[in-house]
Structure formats: C-alpha cells, structure tokens
Amino acid sequence: EDQVTQSPEALRLQEGESSSLNCSYTVSGLRGLFWYRQDPGKGPEFLFTLYSAGEEKEKERLKATLTKKESFLHITAPKPEDSATYLCAVSTLVYNQGGKLIFGQGTELSVKP
Amino acid sequence: DGGITQSPKYLFRKEGQNVTLSCEQNLNHDAMYWYRQDPGQGLRLIYYSQIVNDFQKGDIAEGYSVSREKKESFPLTVTSAQKNPTAFYLCASSIAGPRSSYEQYFGPGTRLTVT
Numbered sequence: 001e002d003q004v005t006q007s008p009e010a011l012r013l014q015e016g017e018s019s020s021l022n023c024s025y026t027v028s029g030l031r032g033l034f035w036y037r038q039d040p041g042k043g044p045e046f047l048f049t050l051y052s053a054g055e056e057k058e059k060e061r062l063k064a065t066l067t068k069k070e071s072f073l074h075i076t077a078p079k080p081e082d083s084a085t086y087l088c089a090v091s092t093l094v095y096n097q098g099g100k101l102i103f104g105q106g107t108e109l110s111v112k113p
Numbered sequence: 114d115g116g117i118t119q120s121p122k123y124l125f126r127k128e129g130q131n132v133t134l135s136c137e138q139n140l141n142h143d144a145m146y147w148y149r150q151d152p153g154q155g156l157r158l159i160y161y162s163q164i165v166n167d168f169q170k171g172d173i174a175e176g177y178s179v180s181r182e183k184k185e186s187f188p189l190t191v192t193s194a195q196k197n198p199t200a201f202y203l204c205a206s207s208i209a210g211p212r213s214s215y216e217q218y219f220g221p222g223t224r225l226t227v228t
Contacts (some may be wrong), residue, residue, distance in 0.1 A: 032214030043119075043203050043219035044156075051214065087156070091215040099144045099163055099207065099215045100171070103156045 002027045006088050006104035013078055013111050021073040021086055021107045029093030033071050034101070035064050036087040044087055078111045085109070115140045117220035119204050124225045126198075134189045134223045136204035143209035145187035146217060149173060150201045159202075162187055163209045191225065198227045 005024045013019055025033065032051055036044035048057045050066040057064050061082065063074040073086055085108045089101040117138045126132045138145065147159040158171030162181040176195025181187055187206075191198045201224050205217040 032216060034214075034216060036219075041201075041222070041224070043117075043205075043222045046216065046218055049214055049216050089156075089217075099146070099161055099209060100158060101215065101217060105153075105155045 002090070002092060002102050004088055004090055004102050004104040006107050008107060009105065010108045011110070013109070015079055015111055015113050016077045018074070018076045018078070020075070021109070023071040023073070023088030023104055024069060025071070025090050027090050027092045027102070031091040031093050033066055034089045035071070035073055036089070038085045038087055038106070075109070080111045080113050083109055083111045117204060117206055117218060119220040119223050122221065122223060124223055126225070126227050128227055129193045131190055131192050132225065134191065134202055134225070136187045136189065136220060137185055138206045139185060140206055140218065142206035143184070144207045144215070145181070146205040146207075147177070147179065147187070147189045148203040148205065150203060156203065159189065198225060200225060
C-alpha cells in the first residue's frame with residue numbers, strides 16, 4: 001500500500017537552531033515528491049518538487065533532499081517566521097492514480113526567538 | 114496574477130441544508146481537486162477531475178457532489194447526507210497528462226461550520 005509518514009509530528013526550535021524534517025514514503029513508482037508549507041487557516045503553499053534520488057532543491061533557509069525511501073527538509077538557522085506546518089506528498093506512476101497525491105500527516109514546526 | 118480562488122472564506126449553514134463551495138482557477142490547469150482537512154487527520158481527497166465533464170471519487174466522496182462544466186471551475190456541494198460536514202475545505206489544481214508530476218497548487222480554503 002502506498003504510504004507517506006512524516007516525523008516528528010511536532011518540532012520546537014530556538015531561532016538559529018538548524019534541524020531536519022523527515023518524510024518516509026512507500027509507493028509503487030514515484031512520479032514526484034512535494035513539500036508544502038501551511039500556515040494556520042490557510043491553504044498549503046507549494047515549496048518544492050523532487051523527482052529522483054539524489055536530487056536537491058533550495059529556497060532561502062530551506063533545502064529538500066531525496067533518497068529512494070525518504071526525503072528531508074533541512075532548515076538552516078530558522079527564524080520565527082518559518083513556524084508553520086510542513087506537509088510532504090507523493091504522486092505515483094500507477095496509471096489510474098494519475099493526479100492523486102498521498103499526503104503525510106505533517107510536521108508542525110515552532111521557532112522561538 | 115494567476116491563482117486559485119475559493120469563496121467564501123467562512124460559511125455557516127444549518128444542519129439539513131445543502132451548500133455549494135466555489136473554486137475557480139486561472140492557471141489553465143486541466144486537473145482540479147477537492148480536499149477536506151480536519152485537525153489531526155491530514156488532507157483527504159473528496160473528488161478530482163482531470164478534464165471537463167469528467168470527475169472521479171476520491172477517498173471520502175460520500176455526501177458530496179461536484180460538477181466540471183468549465184475548465185476554470187470545480188464547485189463542490191456538501192449535501193445533507195454528509196454526516197460531519199464541519200471542516201476546512203481546500204481546492205487545488207495541477208497540470209495533467211503522462212509527463213506531469215501532478216504538482217498541485219492550492220486555494221486559500223473555505224471553513225464550513227454546520228450547526
């Protein structure tokens with residue numbers, strides 16, 4: 001069964017304290033892995049798409065990496081404005097599943113000044 | 114600016130009433146989706162459509178209905194048959210096709226409260 005698991009469920013950091021969020025996945029053929037940021041009461045904001053193992057993408061203090069079984073979202077020297085829930089999702093190569101994303105439960109990140 | 118709009122942001126209804134949530138996109142995307150988000154449950158797919166005049170049930174379609182008469186629009190009706198309609202509803206869209214990763218972009222959401 002296709003599955004996405006994120007850890008930890010919640011993470012509290014001090015400003016400037018770097019850390020990583022994990023997204024483990026089991027899918028029958030990966031089409032793409034996605035990271036989103038969601039603020040309370042708002043829709044998820046797209047961050048990155050990763051397609052194959054070894055790929056990396058960066059945006060400001062965020063860096064996403066991908067292996068054959070998991071993805072990491074590295075946060076370098078976070079600021080309070082990075083506080084949000086980070087969602088991971090995958091799409092599969094299975095023909096009749098086109099368009100359906102499988103989401104993890106999210107990691108709620110809190111960065112204190 | 115291209116994007117997805119959902120209206121209204123907040124919606125209140127009495128139990129037993131049907132209610133329709135609006136979703137419009139000007140990204141020229143073929144595919145559109147409706148999700149429901151509840152605390153601690155993550156995002157759950159209600160319905161999706163990859164082309165005009167066609168749509169498929171997602172994981173939790175019971176009590177909901179949709180239509181896709183125009184490429185830009187994908188309204189969701191929450192019927193009185195939906196047992197727990199109070200939730201945050203999210204609409205999304207993506208490029209569709211065999212070369213697409215189905216990278217989805219989301220609207221701002223509609224919070225529905227049924228009493």
